[in-house]
Amino acid sequence: MRGGTVAVVGGSIAGCAIATAAARAGADEVVVLERTQGRLQDRGVGLCVHDERAVELxxxxxxxxxxAAHRLERRRWIVRDGAGEPGGRVIWEQPFPFHSYHWGLLWRGLRESVPDSVVYRQGETVTGVEAAGTGGAEVRLADGSAERYDLVVGADGxxxxxxxxxxxxxxxxYAGYVCWRGNFDAARLAELGSGADSVPEAVTTVCFPGGTCVVYRIPGPDGPRVNWVLYAPPPRDGQLRFDDPTSFPPGGLTAxxxxxLAALLDREFPPYWGRALALxxxxxxxxQPIYDLETPRTAAGRLLLAGDAASVVRPHNTSGAAKALxxxxxxxxxxxxxxxxxxxxxxYDTARGPAGRELVALARRLGxxxxxxxxxxxxxxxxxMTAWWQSQLAGAASIGGQAMPR
Incomplete structure (x- = not known):
């Protein structure tokens, strides 16, 4: 198929990748409609891509x-116990063939790869979309105007x-729990002296009653950083609201x-890792409240969904970026x-609909x-631990997403 006009709603990771794919495939016109102005806010979030998925992609x-990516090789699961080891006790170790990325650097690489023929419009808020049968689809903008395209792709999260x-x-x-996210300059680990972080290619998972925390290195704009994601029940005092994917954004954390968070780290974490996150x-x-979502279809009536617009998968599966690509x-x-x-x-729906629903189901088991x-x-x-892990996979080869059919 050649020709046609395509609007991509959302200019993040999925949006850039879809726009590039449409332009290279031969669309006459590709327009990206991104609501933010300037560089997209990334909060320094880390993410991982399975090595096999990276090769395919x-x-x-x-x-x-x-x-830029940081190589990871294995994952250690640790607990705090009465032995008093500052770094905790390793209860299990497993292979972890992933590379970690900084969200902002990954997005920048994808944005720079978008062909010059693509029109990337920022500050464009889409308020509604309506399929118009075989005649295409209409996009309504916040200024009251409307634009018509042969195909509209939702990459708007x-x-x-x-x-x-x-x-x-x-x-x-809402899954009933939240994740706390943070990252800091890896050079600051030197402030802790010698300790548990002697293996930079490893992911550390701190285990405690009612939660886990995953810690790993990522590349950063100014050097390596340490990224962490802590899953736990929310505070009981009602401070969190659950109407937004980021209830308290960076800089908005209340006293x-x-x-x-400080009490949780002190109570549940091995001392070294509690002090590390406190950096x-x-x-x-x-x-960030944890949500999931699956859709009965990913494409119909001149509309198509990609990335988180098509399915919201809990982060335990480590598959978000790979799935979008x-x-x-x-x-x-x-x-x-x-x-x-x-x-x-x-x-597209035949290929990606079942894949998205399977990822949602796996991530629910992991959660x-x-x-x-x-x-x-x-x-x-x-x-x-091995049997416990296999019960979560329930026949899936691994976390990190599935191989695409050949």
Whole structure:
């Protein structure tokens, strides 16, 4: 299929990848409508991509070369116990063939790879989308104007306007817990002296009753950083609201929430790791309610969903970025094999709909096992941890997303 006009709503990771795929596939016009002005706010968040997914995505052209990444090789699960070891006791270690990224650097690499033919418009808030049968779809903007395209792609994330038009019955569901996120300059670890962080290629998972915390290194704009994601029940004092994916953004942490986090680290973490997370500047800490969402369809009626607009997966699965780039890969493959937009939509939904729903289901199992119904961590043996992990996978090869069909 060649020709046609495409509007991509959202210019983040999924939006840039989809726009690049559409332009390279032969669309006559590709327009990205991004609501923010200037550089997208990234909060310094880290993310990981499975090595096998990275190879596939590099071969497809969805993951550009040269983006800074930090190699990870294994994951250690540790507990605080009565032995008094500052770094805690390792209860299990598993292979972890991933590379970690800084969200901002990954987005920048994807943005720079978008072809010059793509019109990337910032400060454009889309207020509504409506399919117009075989005649295309209409995009309504905040200034009251409307634009018509042959295809509209929703890459507008958690609160997708395009999803609201395509799947109005699908809404995010709160999982019942939150994650605290933060990152800090890795050089600051020297302030702690010798300790547990002697293996930079390892991911450390701190285990405690009712939660876990994942700590790993990421590249940063000014050197390596330490990224951490702590999953736990929310404070009981009602400070958090659950109507936004980021209830307390960086710099918005209240004194009460800061005290809650400090008490959690002091009570549940091995001393070294509690002190390590405390190195985080308060301006780099935020709290995010955990949601998930699945849709019955990802494409129909000249509308198509990609990335978090198509499915919201709890972060335990470590698959968000890979899934968004796989969506772009499937979009490009569908375009090349289709003779019409309708054929493209059918091929894309067939490929990506089940994949997204499987990721949501896996992440729910991971969340139950690692937060909602945690085992007696300190009593777990290596074989018990292995069996516990396999029960979460339930036949899936690994976390980090699935291989795309060949």
């Amino acid at each position: 590099g071969a497809s052209g969805a993951l550009p070369e040269g983006i 958690y609160r997708s306007v395009v999803r609201a038009a395509l799947c109005p019955e699908s809404r995010p569901h 009460e929430l800061a005290r809650h 985080t500047d308060p301006a780099d800490v935020f709290v 796989q969506d772009a890969t499937a979009f490009a493959e569908g375009w090349r094999g289709a003779d019409s937009v309708e054929e493209l939509l059918l091929a 139950r096992a690692q937060v909602e119904q945690t085992p007696a961590w300190s009593a777990m043996s290596g074989p018990e």
